[in-house]
Amino acid sequence: MDNLFLKPKSKFVKVKCENCGNQQIVFQSSATVVKCLKCNAVLVEPTGGKAKINGSIVKVLD
Template identity: 50%
Template sequence: MNEESHFVKVKCEDCENEQVIFNKASTEIKCSICGRTLVVPTGGRAEIKSQVVEEID
């Protein structure tokens, strides 16, 4: 992945739900189906704790 801000599609490891998230999210993002934490903010590029399915340009 490059260092620019962009959206990515991630897949929840628990329920396999796919969501589009911002790679520099400033808040924690949870799966909208099961509530598992998908993204944790770090002050810059967010720590993605799930599988990245695709980058969206």
Template identity: 45%
Template sequence: MVRVNRENRSKFYTVKCPDCEHEQKIFQKASTTVECLVCGKVLAVPKGGNAEIKAEIIAQNE
């Protein structure tokens, strides 16, 4: 039996809101629109596979 070592290819990003500078974590492949929890600005929009991130990426977490 052959075992395939599957690694997690998805990532979480820590982003900073361009309006209020609040930092929050979002999923790389978000399937819904992600808004800032403080001011409501759109931070990511789903685009098929990976989401289009409209905020500054501060860190990449796995």
């Protein structure tokens, strides 16, 4: 049995860009690359499952 369809609840998180300090709300399980709106650094990289967050998570939103 795989649990592909039983993914944990996806969340939005506020991420701080390590490059410029910009804070931006991103989808934690994003299927696309999310870039910083200010400096264009990659903040979220899709990995096929839970996305990889490249900044620091400031806040988790429900």
